[in-house]
Amino acid sequence: MLLSCPGELVVGATERLRLRRSSPNDAGTITAWLSDERVHRWWGGAPVPLEEVIEKYTGRREPAVVVYLIEAGGCAVGLIQAWQDDVERGLDMFVAADEQGCGRGPAAAQALAEDLSRRGWHDLTVDPAVGNAAAIRAWARAGFVATGRRGLDDGHETLLMTFRPQTDSGP
Structure with missing residues (x-):
């Protein structure tokens, strides 16, 4: 059974981030990001052609894969996707090369993971390359x-990580 995903999320008190579902209009921006070696070295290892971007990252694989653009101040700064099959659920993300290191990726990922957890997405995983x-x-x-388990993706050894939602300790 496939679980639901949000249509859009707005997060952040200091810097407002918006996660919105990608569309074919975003294909050029995504293609440009994935042509930068600082991004594609960890995302497939080579630039991704426009046709593949359209097929994979503009909504054609929903509901199994839902792709969001991360926006800061109205400008797209990265991509995060939520994927699921009958057994597993996870996230993948990259931030545009010139936008990395600003904390937007972790903020977007946490907000999406928390929302998905509330929707029943348990054991949500990610698998960053060990070298990244x-x-x-x-x-x-x-x-x-980190779970202590490793895998292999696009020729990179990966570290399996699972989401641990924040628990309110309350009064």
């Missing part, structure tokens, strides 16, 4: 913890 220390730190800031 910045991504591992970003996912950890978003609430993901």
Whole structure:
């Protein structure tokens, strides 16, 4: 059974971020991001052609894969996708090369993971490349913890991480 995803999320008190579903109008922006070696080295290993971007990242795989653009101040700064099959559920994300290191990725990932958890997406996972220390730190800031298991994706050894929602300790 496939679970629901939000249509849009707005997050952040200091810097307002918006996650909105991608559309074919976003294909050029996504293609440009994925042509930058600082992004594609961890996302497939090579630039992604426009036709593949349209097929994979503009809404054609819903509901199994829902792709969002991350916007800051009305400008697109990255992509995050929620995917699911009959057994597993997870997130994948990249931030545009010139926007990395600003904390937007972890903020977007945490907000989406919390929303999906409330919708029943349990055992939500990510699998950053072991060599991508910045991504591992970003996912950890978003609430993901290493499971101790490893995998292989696009020729990179990966670290499996799972989301641990914040619990309200309350009064």
